[in-house]
Amino acid sequence: MELQEGRQKFIQSWGTLGSHWGINRTMAQIHALLLISNEPLSANDIMEQLNISMGNTNMNIRALIDWGLVFKELKPGERKDFFVAEKDMWEVVKRIITQRKKKELEPMLRVLEDISNVEGNDAKTEEFKKVVKDIQLFSGKADSALDNLVKADSNWFIGTFMSMIK
C-alpha cells in the first residue's frame, strides 16, 4: 500500500471512530491529520489537505483545542498559527472522558437529584423513586470511578485489567 493511500484510510477511519465519541467527523479528521504530520500545520494547510472550508477548519480546530486534543504552536517569524495534536493516546482518552463526563454525566446527575424529590407515596411513585435512586447510586459511583481513572496513569489502568485473567 502506498503511503498516500494509508494516510487517507487512517484519516477516514479516525473520523468515523471520532464521530461516535462526541467528536464530529471533521474534528476527528483534523486530529488524525495532525497526528500523522511530523510538523505543525497551519489552518491553511489543514484546509487544503482535507478539502474543507476555512470556517469549518477554524471552528473544529478551536473545538479540538477546547477539548485539549490539539495545541496551538507559534513559529517564530511566522504570522500564522500552527497546530499540533496530542499524540499520547492515553492522554487523548482521558481528555475525552473528562469532556464527556462534564457534558453528559454531570447534567444527568443533577436531573436525578432533582427528580428524586417527587411527591406522593403511592405504589407508582415509590417504584419511580426506587428506580431513580438505583440509577443515582450507580451513576455516582461511575462518576467517581471515572475521576479516578483520569487521575490514574496508563500503565496502572491497562495493567489492572490485563492481570485479571478472569
Place this chain on the structure above:
Amino acid sequence: MELQEGRQKFIQSWGTLGSHWGINRTMAQIHALLLISNEPLSANDIMEQLNISMGNTNMNIRALIDWGLVFKELKPGERKDFFVAEKDMWEVVKRIITQRKKKELEPMLRVLEDISNVEGNDAKTEEFKKVVKDIQLFSGKADSALDNLVKADSNWFIGTFMSMIK
C-alpha cells in the same frame, strides 16, 4: 414535583444521555419508559406514551433488543408482544461497551492492521508507521481491557477504582 413531571424529565434526560452513547434519542427514551414502568408494555403502550409512530417504535424496540437492553415478554393469553427493560445498570453499561467495541473499536483495529503495511522507507513513511504502530498498540490494549471489564462484576470494577485514593 409531581410524579408525571418527574417521569417526563427522566425520559427526556435519559434520551439525551443515550443519544451521546450510540443509542438514538428515541431508543433511549423507550428504554427509559420501560425502566420506570413496573409492568411490561406493549408496542402500542410505548407509542402512545411517547407520542411516536408505530414504525419508529418498532424499529427502536428491535434495536434495543439487539443491544440486549430490552427483552420481549409474552403474556399468556395476550396476542401482543410486551417488553421489559434491562434494569441492572452495570449490565446496561456492559451491553453498550460490547456493542460499541464491536461496531467501532474492532473495525478500527482492522484498518490499523491494514495500513501498517505501507511501503517505502523514507522519513515520512517511517513516521507514519510509527504513529500507526503506537495507536495499534494502545488500541489493542484497550480492546483487551474492555474484554476484561465486561467479564468483571460491578463490585470489582467500582471497588478497584474507589480504593485507589490516589
Place this chain on the structure above:
DNA sequence: CTTATCTTTCAATAAATTTTGAAAATTTAG
C-alpha cells in the same frame, strides 16, 4: 380458509447537524 390483530418494511418527509463562504473582526508589520 378467512379474518382480525399485530408486526415489519421502506420510500417519502421532517428534523437535526454540519459545512460553506462572504463579511466582519482582529492582529501585526511597516
Place this chain on the structure above:
DNA sequence: CTAAATTTTCAAAATTTATTGAAAGATAAG
C-alpha cells in the same frame, strides 16, 4: 496610523440522520 494577512462569525445551504405512515407481511383464533 494604514494596509495586508489571518482569524472569527454566522446565516444560508447541504448533508446526514431520524421519523412517519401506508402498505405488505405475519400470526393465530375461529
